[in-house]
Amino acid sequence: MRQTWKNPRSLFALVIFVLLLVLAPRALHQFDRRHANLFVVLLIVGGAILFYTFRAQRGVKYFIRKIPGIAAIEEAVGRATEMGRPVLYVAGTQDLDNVQTVAGITILSSVAKRIADYDAHLEMPTSRSLVMTTARETVKESYLSAGRPDAYNEEHIYYVTDEQFGFVAYVNGYMVRQRPATCIYMGAFFAESLIFAETGHSIGAVQIAGTAMPQQLPFFVAACDYTLIGEELFATSAYLSQDPKLIGSLRGQDFGKAFAMFFILLGSILTTLAFLSKSDALAQVSQWVQGLFTIKSS
Amino acid sequence: MIRVTLPVLITSVVGFLLVIAFFFRGFDRVNSDLSEYFNIIAAVAFILGGGNLLRMHLDKVQRRRPGWPYSIVTVIAFLFTLIAGLFKVGNSQGWTGPVEAQGSWFNFAYDAMFNPLQATMFSLLAFFVASASYRAFRARNVEATLLLVAALIILLGRTFVGGVLTSWLPQPLQFLSIPNLSNWIMSTVNLAGARAIIIGIGLGVISTSLKIILGIERSYLGGRES
Numbered sequence: 001m002r003q004t005w006k007n008p009r010s011l012f013a014l015v016i017f018v019l020l021l022v023l024a025p026r027a028l029h030q031f032d033r034r035h036a037n038l039f040v041v042l043l044i045v046g047g048a049i050l051f052y053t054f055r056a057q058r059g060v061k062y063f064i065r066k067i068p069g070i071a072a073i074e075e076a077v078g079r080a081t082e083m084g085r086p087v088l089y090v091a092g093t094q095d096l097d098n099v100q101t102v103a104g105i106t107i108l109s110s111v112a113k114r115i116a117d118y119d120a121h122l123e124m125p126t127s128r129s130l131v132m133t134t135a136r137e138t139v140k141e142s143y144l145s146a147g148r149p150d151a152y153n154e155e156h157i158y159y160v161t162d163e164q165f166g167f168v169a170y171v172n173g174y175m176v177r178q179r180p181a182t183c184i185y186m187g188a189f190f191a192e193s194l195i196f197a198e199t200g201h202s203i204g205a206v207q208i209a210g211t212a213m214p215q216q217l218p219f220f221v222a223a224c225d226y227t228l229i230g231e232e233l234f235a236t237s238a239y240l241s242q243d244p245k246l247i248g249s250l251r252g253q254d255f256g257k258a259f260a261m262f263f264i265l266l267g268s269i270l271t272t273l274a275f276l277s278k279s280d281a282l283a284q285v286s287q288w289v290q291g292l293f294t295i296k297s298s
Numbered sequence: 299m300i301r302v303t304l305p306v307l308i309t310s311v312v313g314f315l316l317v318i319a320f321f322f323r324g325f326d327r328v329n330s331d332l333s334e335y336f337n338i339i340a341a342v343a344f345i346l347g348g349g350n351l352l353r354m355h356l357d358k359v360q361r362r363r364p365g366w367p368y369s370i371v372t373v374i375a376f377l378f379t380l381i382a383g384l385f386k387v388g389n390s391q392g393w394t395g396p397v398e399a400q401g402s403w404f405n406f407a408y409d410a411m412f413n414p415l416q417a418t419m420f421s422l423l424a425f426f427v428a429s430a431s432y433r434a435f436r437a438r439n440v441e442a443t444l445l446l447v448a449a450l451i452i453l454l455g456r457t458f459v460g461g462v463l464t465s466w467l468p469q470p471l472q473f474l475s476i477p478n479l480s481n482w483i484m485s486t487v488n489l490a491g492a493r494a495i496i497i498g499i500g501l502g503v504i505s506t507s508l509k510i511i512l513g514i515e516r517s518y519l520g521g522r523e524s
Contacts, residue, residue: 032323138518158354191423195426
């Protein structure tokens with residue numbers, strides 16, 4: 001226990017907790033009650049994620065299933081090294097205020113370490129200046145931690161254009177001219193997803209994609225060798241780094257899924273029973289359960 | 299240490315502030331103000347990006363690297379757009395008018411060059427959809443066959459052909475008409491699968507955001523520990 005409080009993060013959490021206790025009564029009348037249901041859900045799901053993260057930090061081991069798309073990254077980097085061709089990495093077409101871009105950058109950190117280990121060539125065009133500067137810092141640190149700072153060349157991470165199809169034209173042109181052996185797409189994509197993936201397929205590259213854009217997933221699934229679907233994109237960093245804290249947070253996400261499944265099942269049963277029995281009471285309970293997860297507009 | 303602690307601290311404060319702004323009254327402007335700040339930072343960062351673009355292509359031209367003539371086109375287009383936009387060249391309303399005013403060089407570049415080029419790239423999608431569909435819909439196994447059948451029903455159901463093909467069905471069997479089947483697949487089967495993915499994504503976003511706000515996830519800083 002004493003060890004725990006020596007940890008600065010625990011002290012930070014304690015300060016936040018005390019502040020909340022002091023400020024809570026004053027803030028209570030400012031609380032927007034329309035969002036009370038979401039607040040409770042956030043507390044439960046967020047609490048579970050933090051609980052399992054800190055449990056993992058204390059040494060509890062959690063199992064993480066094999067995700068073929070992530071496992072293939074190592075193989076794909078190795079292939080590029082053997083062929084003497086570049087690894088193309090695209091972190092989406094959105095800026096850093098999009099959490100998918102941040103996820104793409106976190107994955108880049110682990111991918112860059114492998115690329116540095118294998119002495120392969122990383123090529124990363126970006127469509128946002130901030131993504132370029134962040135990616136440069138990330139890759140530089142990865143090369144440093146891999147013991148290969150000499151191999152880092154910031155000119156391989158560069159800005160092209162903010163314009164969606166201008167960026168697509170550049171990346172496609174690069175693919176066709178340089179024929180990268182491996183193409184990795186991790187982040188937020190829109191209509192360009194299929195254009196990238198089909199061009200990559202036409203040059204025979206191994207393609208690994210990950211996005212949390214539901215509309216673009218079918219395109220990646222159809223044209224890429226491996227696709228990280230939705231939440232897998234956010235789990236990749238944990239999988240690649242094998243950091244116990246990050247793996248612990250995945251268990252918290254699983255708790256959230258179990259929570260969602262329970263209420264989906266409960267809602268389905270209640271709605272079905274209300275429909276079959278024509279009971280007003282059951283219909284009201286069913287509506288109340290639905291209301292728990294409804295976002296009320298401002 | 300400051301290179302790690304400071305970004306994590308800023309991220310934490312801003313993250314908590316946005317969460318508070320969502321749940322508590324009196325913070326209405328926080329979200330829009332922070333978005334404005336982000337835009338300002340992104341605009342400043344554009345100088346870095348634009349500078350990098352110029353440096354990279356001028357270097358390519360100077361060293362006569364493969365494809366250097368294209369770099370000349372890029373540099374000319376970049377400088378033309380920059381000058382036409384910044385100085386509002388040809389703008390009928392002068393300096394005070396909007397940058398995209400009719401008759402301005404910027405507007406001309408946008409309408410006569412940029413838009414058609416963009417449309418050309420976008421139209422490639424139609425061909426890529428056809429080639430990807432051909433591969434995805436080959437009936438190699440049960441799952442692929444189901445996908446093919448579902449795709450065919452939806453494709454037909456979204457056109458007038460679907461309605462014509464099954465117009466002979468009697469009223470009690472109209473639920474089997476292709477447009478109705480197409481709607482059922484989209485609103486029931488497809489939506490159930492999509493919602494499962496969206497719930498997973500939502501949880502992933504919450505988890506990633508929490509890890510970043512609390513400084514647990516620092517890979518985007520290069521995985522440095524403080």
